[in-house]
Amino acid sequence: MTDKLQYFLRIFCLLLALLAGNAQESQAAETVRVGVLKFGTVNWELDTIKHHKLDEKYDVNVDVHFFASEDATNVAMMAGDVDIIVSDWLWVSRQRTSGEDLAFAPYSTSVGALMVRDGSPVKSLADLKGKKIGVAGGPLDKSWLLLQGLAKRQSLDLAEQNEIVYGAPPLLAEKAQQNELDAVLNFWNFCARLEADGFHRVISTSDAAKALGATGTVSALGYIFHDSWANAHPKAIAGFIKASGDAKVLLGGSDAEWLRLAPVIKAEGRELAILRERYREGIPSRPINDEQADAEKLYAVLAELGGPRLVGPAATLASGTFWRAR
Structure with a gap:
């Protein structure tokens, strides 16, 4: 093989490598x-x-x-x-x-829910009057507002008729487990953990949303x-x-x-x-x-x-x- 042929072969291989590299880069x-x-x-x-x-x-x-x-x-x-x-x-x-x-x-x-301990006398929103309720997320939490909106349709004012405790989700879950709250509105994953520890849902935020006009979840x-x-x-x-x-x-x-x-x-x-x-x-x-x-x-x-x-x-x-x- 002549030197010239070897030279062109090397150039050809180099071009192939460059083309392959560019193709790989474009597909990165x-x-x-x-x-x-x-x-x-x-x-x-x-x-x-x-x-x-x-x-x-x-x-x-x-x-x-x-x-x-x-x-x-x-x-x-x-x-x-x-x-x-x-x-x-x-x-x-x-x-x-x-x-x-x-x-x-x-x-x-996935949304939160109003949770109470198994055996609680709270069966519905109407049973909350005068109770101590924990609310995760603060006064403008969307779940809390939807729950209040649904309650108002039943002539209930949850914020005025109850003692409301706002706090971080894990803190409120702990207070509920220690029986310091009559009910707690918490984020879905904390509700699920409470459910495994002797609590159940009274109403979920999704239920409230549907009652307020949503056609689905x-x-x-x-x-x-x-x-x-x-x-x-x-x-x-x-x-x-x-x-x-x-x-x-x-x-x-x-x-x-x-x-x-x-x-x-x-x-x-x-x-x-x-x-x-x-x-x-x-x-x-x-x-x-x-x-x-x-x-x-x-x-x-x-x-x-x-x-x-x-x-x-x-x-x-x-x-x-x-x-x-x-």
């Missing part, structure tokens, strides 16, 4: 930065995605960033430090009214991201949503997957089983148009009950709040 997975609470329930789904490489299946890399509070995740989102967080459509609507281009993709319909939480980011990274958002869907299918059908997650969830036995079933009940299954229609109805109720302090200046749910794949 896009990184999606997801901001979540360090000990939040969203981690169960994200852990499932990473453990089974469901993100890689769709050519994305889910990069989880942990935060200490919901406010911190919101700040990170607005600062551009993460691409996706979990919040509710009410917050998204308020931000859109202020000029932000946030959007909401349903993540979970509405997603309380969703994955939140900027429209501009999703439009600039269609492969990333589509891949993430598909990976999330696959994780939900796995968590919805595999009891073994919940046993694997038990150390992450920090539960076992009956407690793990109830958390599993309540989680499965919260997997969204309705068309986005139905979700949005019910959210619009509930927004009107919440705007009336919570006023501008809750929803801001807008009387209706902001257009574009619910994300649709472009």
